[in-house]
Amino acid sequence: MHLSDSELLFQFKQPLLKETAFTAIIKKYQEKLYWHVRRMVVDHDDANDVLQNAFIKIWKALENFREDSQLYTWLYRIATNESLTFLEQQKKKSLVSLSDVESGLSNKIKADENFDANKLEWKLQLAIQELPEKQRLVFNLRYYDEMPYEEMSRVLDTSEGALKASYHHAAKKIEEYLLNR
Amino acid sequence: MTNSEKILSELRELSPLIASISKRNVFSVPNDYFLRLPQSVMIKVEQQNIPSVNGNVYSVPADYFDNFSDSVLVKLKAETNEVAKELQEIAPFLNSIQKENPYSVPVNYFKNFAVKKDDAPAAKIVLFSKSRKWITYAAAAVIAGVLITGVFVNQNIRSSSSDITNEIKKLSDEELNQYAKDLSLNLVDSPSLLNEEVNVPEHLKIVSDEELQQYLKENNIEEQTDTINAN
Numbered sequence: 001m002h003l004s005d006s007e008l009l010f011q012f013k014q015p016l017l018k019e020t021a022f023t024a025i026i027k028k029y030q031e032k033l034y035w036h037v038r039r040m041v042v043d044h045d046d047a048n049d050v051l052q053n054a055f056i057k058i059w060k061a062l063e064n065f066r067e068d069s070q071l072y073t074w075l076y077r078i079a080t081n082e083s084l085t086f087l088e089q090q091k092k093k094s095l096v097s098l099s100d101v102e103s104g105l106s107n108k109i110k111a112d113e114n115f116d117a118n119k120l121e122w123k124l125q126l127a128i129q130e131l132p133e134k135q136r137l138v139f140n141l142r143y144y145d146e147m148p149y150e151e152m153s154r155v156l157d158t159s160e161g162a163l164k165a166s167y168h169h170a171a172k173k174i175e176e177y178l179l180n181r
Numbered sequence: 182m183t184n185s186e187k188i189l190s191e192l193r194e195l196s197p198l199i200a201s202i203s204k205r206n207v208f209s210v211p212n213d214y215f216l217r218l219p220q221s222v223m224i225k226v227e228q229q230n231i232p233s234v235n236g237n238v239y240s241v242p243a244d245y246f247d248n249f250s251d252s253v254l255v256k257l258k259a260e261t262n263e264v265a266k267e268l269q270e271i272a273p274f275l276n277s278i279q280k281e282n283p284y285s286v287p288v289n290y291f292k293n294f295a296v297k298k299d300d301a302p303a304a305k306i307v308l309f310s311k312s313r314k315w316i317t318y319a320a321a322a323v324i325a326g327v328l329i330t331g332v333f334v335n336q337n338i339r340s341s342s343s344d345i346t347n348e349i350k351k352l353s354d355e356e357l358n359q360y361a362k363d364l365s366l367n368l369v370d371s372p373s374l375l376n377e378e379v380n381v382p383e384h385l386k387i388v389s390d391e392e393l394q395q396y397l398k399e400n401n402i403e404e405q406t407d408t409i410n411a412n
Contacts, residue, residue, distance in 0.1 A: 019223060026219040034215070038208055048214075055222040056229065114209060121207045124199070144204065146188050168195055175196040 002028065005071040012062055022059060029072065032145070033079045039140045040083040042108040042129070054082040069154050076147075076155045080137060087133065105129045120178070127177035131170050138163055139170040362400075 003011070003024060011021035033054065038047040057078055065074060094104070106129045109115060109122070116122050128136055137156060141147040149160040156163065182190070193200040352360075 022226075023219045023223060026222055027215075030215055030218050034210075034218075035206070035208075042208075044208075044210065051218075052222055052225055056225055059222075059226050112208070114207065119207075120202045121205055124202055125207060142188060143192070143199075146185055148184060171192065171195040171199060175198050178198055 006067070009062070009065065009067065009071065022062070025058075025062075025071075025075075026055060029075050032072075033075060036076065036140065036145065037079055037083050039128070039144065040080075040136065041086055042105045046086065050082045050086045051079065054079045057082070070151075073151055073154050076141075077157075080155060084133065123178055123181060124174065126181075127174040130177055131173060134158075135166050135170040135173075138166040139174070142167050 008021050008025050008028075011017040012025070014021075030051070034047060034051055037050045037054070038044065041047050041050060054075075058075060061078075065071070090104075106126055109125050109129060110117075128139060131139065134156075138152065141152050141155065142149075147155070149163050152158075152163050153160050158166075189200060
């Protein structure tokens with residue numbers, strides 16, 4: 001039986017039920033958060049590291065969560081920040097520009113054992129990796145997670161208007177990439 | 182209109198091509214990953230919640246443990262990265278090979294590992310043969326004899342030369358003159374003298390006739406008298 005976010009948060013604040021409630025939260029949101037992270041970092045092992053770090057931060061901060069936004073939005077925000085932090089660290093470690101990190105992500109896509117350059121779904125992934133970070137986030141949240149702009153603005157701390165513009169630009173760039181390749 | 186329909190409609194307006202692409206997930210995930218993930222996370226959470234023993238008197242900067250795992254991971258990867266970078270420069274193909282250990286070790290090998298006593302038999306010592314020993318001694322004796330003899334002879338020569346000097350000192354002038362006379366007679370026949378261009382007339386100018394006559398008489402050199410007189 002699936003408990004609501006409020007019930008889970010209530011249980012989490014009970015010392016005896018804290019771990020049980022947290023495990024339930026992980027099971028409820030792990031796949032959504034995982035794919036959100038995976039689409040940003042591409043590699044499974046990297047996604048696993050980022051996601052586990054995100055859940056550890058959630059564990060520490062959940063006690064103080066004020067519920068002024070939905071739990072789901074708050075979890076997405078933490079996972080997004082962890083993904084961006086990871087990509088930033090990749091950039092520093094490699095001592096290359098972010099564009100080179102993005103091309104590195106494209107190479108990881110091509111290195112996937114199931115990669116098929118002739119399939120449109122794989123070309124779409126390559127096209128998405130060509131986008132700047134923020135546009136990539138916006139497109140993924142809208143296209144794959146079907147997130148409303150209102151919710152997205154809370155996750156990314158950006159106005160709805162800017163997010164709409166960003167999404168439109170991203171879609172145009174992807175289409176151009178697909179038509180020219 | 183549902184949210185999904187709204188988003189699809191928006192996308193069709195922006196790009197019919199993208200809207201036509203299947204949203205099939207192309208990435209794969211290890212089996213049972215999501216079954217194991219909650220437990221993995223809880224283990225990490227418990228590792229970070231280790232209770233203090235006898236009260237902790239030391240303080241830790243705020244949020245120190247928040248990024249600890251990340252910083253360790255970053256440092257570890259940085260080290261690996263430098264090594265990988267170096268190898269990539271030297272031998273790119275070698276760097277691409279996975280660092281998997283191909284060797285196997287027996288079960289519980291390290292658990293039961295202990296330094297064993299040296300039970301191996303002592304190495305056989307091969308002695309030189311007896312005949313070789315005698316030859317060696319004989320050769321040493323010969324060499325020693327030669328050396329001693331040489332030293333002895335050298336000592337005699339030195340002592341004899343010093344004896345000669347002392348003996349000469351004991352001789353009188355008359356004896357020495359006689360010796361010189363005898364030596365000069367011998368030197369006349371010496372090839373070196375015969376070859377030298379000695380200006381006899383010049384030398385004889387300082388010698389009187391009488392002295393010459395006396396000299397010749399004493400030495401019985403009558404045959405040469407006419408030659409000298411002629412010059």
